[in-house]
Amino acid sequence: MAQFHYIASQPDGRIVESELEAQQVSDVLQFLTSRGLKPISVKLVERAKEERKTLFRGRVTIADQIFLFRYLTLMLQIGTNLLQAVNILIDDFDKPSVKSFLLEVRSNLERGQPFHSTFAKYPKVFSSVHINLIKAGEVSGNLQNICDNITQSLLKEKGLRDQLRNALMLAHQAPQLNPSVYSVGVIAVPQLP
Numbered sequence: 001m002a003q004f005h006y007i008a009s010q011p012d013g014r015i016v017e018s019e020l021e022a023q024q025v026s027d028v029l030q031f032l033t034s035r036g037l038k039p040i041s042v043k044l045v046e047r048a049k050e051e052r053k054t055l056f057r058g059r060v061t062i063a064d065q066i067f068l069f070r071y072l073t074l075m076l077q078i079g080t081n082l083l084q085a086v087n088i089l090i091d092d093f094d095k096p097s098v099k100s101f102l103l104e105v106r107s108n109l110e111r112g113q114p115f116h117s118t119f120a121k122y123p124k125v126f127s128s129v130h131i132n133l134i135k136a137g138e139v140s141g142n143l144q145n146i147c148d149n150i151t152q153s154l155l156k157e158k159g160l161r162d163q164l165r166n167a168l169m170l171a172h173q174a175p176q177l178n179p180s181v182y183s184v185g186v187i188a189v190p191q192l193p
Helices: 025-034 048-054 062-077 082-092 096-110 115-120 128-140 143-188
Strands: 002-009 015-022 038-045
Touching (some): 015 025, 015 096, 062 082, 082 096, 096 115
Antiparallel strands (some): 002 038
16 A cells, blocks of 8 residues: 545635545545545655654654653543544654654544554554553543553553663662772771871
8 A cells, every 4th residue: 555645625625634545546536535525636655664664763752652642631531532632643743753653543543444553553662451452442432531541551650660760770870889988988987086
């Protein structure tokens, strides 16, 4: 399948721009007309396969995931639909790897694919537990609470990682501190009257 970039106008005159994965241009045109959109431009995106390979070359950190799920929780709580929430996230994220992922999520949602399917394509980034929770949340209609639970889980994981990192840094610095403590004990203490 190839990636196509399209620009189309809605019946009310607003312009819509997005990307869609399809076999050929005619599939994209059929998709647009079935949605009541009037195609303005449809172009093949040559970098589709390269993007997938380089999608997470710029690493997605746990902080990015926390922001993503926290924001989704907030948007779903106020009644925003999932596609609108993803569009807002695309505008808010500056990090290319996350933005690229969100563009893929949007494209899949527009084609009617489930929300969890894009997460499942990246098992090295998103835990299988979180992917299955998202799937369950979609099926049960409880995605808002699931995203909140994932946020809490990621916050705890980040806290544990930070504690571990601090403990390892302290353990690494301890041998460097010992000689100075030893020299103070050996040199300074005997000189006392």
